[in-house]
Amino acid sequence: MLRISKLTDYGTLILAHMASRPERLHSATELAETLGLGVPTVSKVLKALGRHALVNSHRGASGGYALARPPQQINMAHIVDALEEQPFGLTECSAGSGLCSMETGCRIRDNWQRINGVVRRALQDVSVADMIHPHGPAAGITEHRLHGPEPHPGTARLTRLDQED
Amino acid sequence: MLRISKLTDYGTLILAHMASRPERLHSATELAETLGLGVPTVSKVLKALGRHALVNSHRGASGGYALARPPQQINMAHIVDALEEQPFGLTECSAGSGLCSMETGCRIRDNWQRINGVVRRALQDVSVADMIHPHGPAAGITEHRLHGPEPHPGTARLTRLDQED
DNA sequence: ACCATACGGAACTGTTTTAGTACTGTTTAG
DNA sequence: CTAAACAGTACTAAAACAGTTCCGTATGGT
Numbered sequence: 001m002l003r004i005s006k007l008t009d010y011g012t013l014i015l016a017h018m019a020s021r022p023e024r025l026h027s028a029t030e031l032a033e034t035l036g037l038g039v040p041t042v043s044k045v046l047k048a049l050g051r052h053a054l055v056n057s058h059r060g061a062s063g064g065y066a067l068a069r070p071p072q073q074i075n076m077a078h079i080v081d082a083l084e085e086q087p088f089g090l091t092e093c094s095a096g097s098g099l100c101s102m103e104t105g106c107r108i109r110d111n112w113q114r115i116n117g118v119v120r121r122a123l124q125d126v127s128v129a130d131m132i133h134p135h136g137p138a139a140g141i142t143e144h145r146l147h148g149p150e151p152h153p154g155t156a157r158l159t160r161l162d163q164e165d
Numbered sequence: 166m167l168r169i170s171k172l173t174d175y176g177t178l179i180l181a182h183m184a185s186r187p188e189r190l191h192s193a194t195e196l197a198e199t200l201g202l203g204v205p206t207v208s209k210v211l212k213a214l215g216r217h218a219l220v221n222s223h224r225g226a227s228g229g230y231a232l233a234r235p236p237q238q239i240n241m242a243h244i245v246d247a248l249e250e251q252p253f254g255l256t257e258c259s260a261g262s263g264l265c266s267m268e269t270g271c272r273i274r275d276n277w278q279r280i281n282g283v284v285r286r287a288l289q290d291v292s293v294a295d296m297i298h299p300h301g302p303a304a305g306i307t308e309h310r311l312h313g314p315e316p317h318p319g320t321a322r323l324t325r326l327d328q329e330d
Numbered sequence: 331a332c333c334a335t336a337c338g339g340a341a342c343t344g345t346t347t348t349a350g351t352a353c354t355g356t357t358t359a360g
Numbered sequence: 361c362t363a364a365a366c367a368g369t370a371c372t373a374a375a376a377c378a379g380t381t382c383c384g385t386a387t388g389g390t
Contacts, residue, residue: 001170001251002168002169002254002255003254003255003256004167004255004256006349007348007349009256013273016273027364028365028366029365038350038351040350040352043366044350047366050366050367057366058358058365058366059358059364059367060364061357061359061360061363061365062359062360062365063358063359063364063366065366080167085347088167090167090169091169107296107297108177108181108296111291111295115287115291118283118287119283119284122283122284126279126280130276131272131276132272132273170377171377172378192337193336194335194336203378203379203380205381206380208337208338209379209380211337212337212338215337215338222337222338223337223387224335224336224337224385225337225386225387225388226334226336226386226387226388227336227387227389228335229336230337250376
């Protein structure tokens with residue numbers, strides 16, 4: 001359904017929060033309370049992020065987690081890779097086996113990969129730092145083909161974007 | 166997990182096949198056999214496509230389906246909209262309720278919407294006609310921000326794209 | 331007029347994925 | 361030594377998907 005999983009969503013929240021105080025150590029408990037999530041859930045996410053070297057963990061009393069790199073160097077693609085089980089890609093390539101490639105010669109796969117590339121790049125272009133700052137560098141990605149005027153930040157345009165044709 | 170559903174995948178296959186003979190009428194049975202899918206499944210997909218005016222149906226003996234418009238005017242976003250239940254968007258906006266917006270001021274949502282826009286545009290830029298033709302107009306979508314040189318079209322780079330940094 | 335063919339729609343079922351929990355172990359500051 | 365906090369594994373419940381079945385309706389050919 002073309003959605004990121006909730007865990008990935010939480011991951012962005014968690015990292016964004018940590019990025020607001022990059023120097024401090026954040027315990028899973030603290031993050032859970034601040035973000036209104038369950039401690040085990042937060043813990044699970046942090047572990048996965050740790051395995052992918054996005055955060056460092058410090059065990060023991062008064063331990064916690066810290067960003068492993070400056071927030072500018074962590075982007076959405078990193079988070080997705082860390083938290084989504086399956087490897088990145090919109091399709092499993094049109095049915096896995098060679099079922100499809102009979103007649104169309106399956107140019108389709110090439111085209112899906114091209115789309116994947118664009119999507120991935122969109123994710124790479126937004127860093128955790130961008131997520132908490134107004135919208136600096138990330139603004140670059142909107143200029144590609146946006147037609148309408150920029151929606152007001154407070155506007156409740158939740159999921160559905162403007163839809164041409 | 167950032168995948169399109171199988172039904173959507175089938176939809177692209179079906180429409181691509183139909184686009185290879187836009188003038189003919191294609192029955193669900195014929196399409197199923199050609200593509201190696203189950204008839205009921207193909208039927209389900211075609212029904213959804215019909216509801217969204219991507220195909221026209223002709224009932225009765227020797228009936229079938231035909232593209233409702235030239236294949237250049239049907240793009241991936243159309244197919245996704247027709248076949249995915251939930252409205253387009255990578256996030257349900259960072260946990261639905263206002264759980265997140267406490268501390269970060271939730272710039273996050275804005276940024277997700279920006280990413281959504283890029284993704285959607287990538288889908289809109291590829292038509293069914295592009296899917297079966299070598300790769301003409303679709304090539305345009307790669308130029309947005311490609312840094313490296315274009316990968317060779319035939320390269321078997323299945324799901325994981327090049328990963329900088 | 332009849333009937334075989336083919337689409338239309340709703341509902342149902344089994345499977346897979348996901349989210350969240352529980353439990354047990356390990357590390358370390360005080 | 362002990363309490364706080366991370367690490368890992370396994371499990372359970374719920375939701376989403378995929379695919380199927382059944383019955384209804386339309387239509388072209390005989």
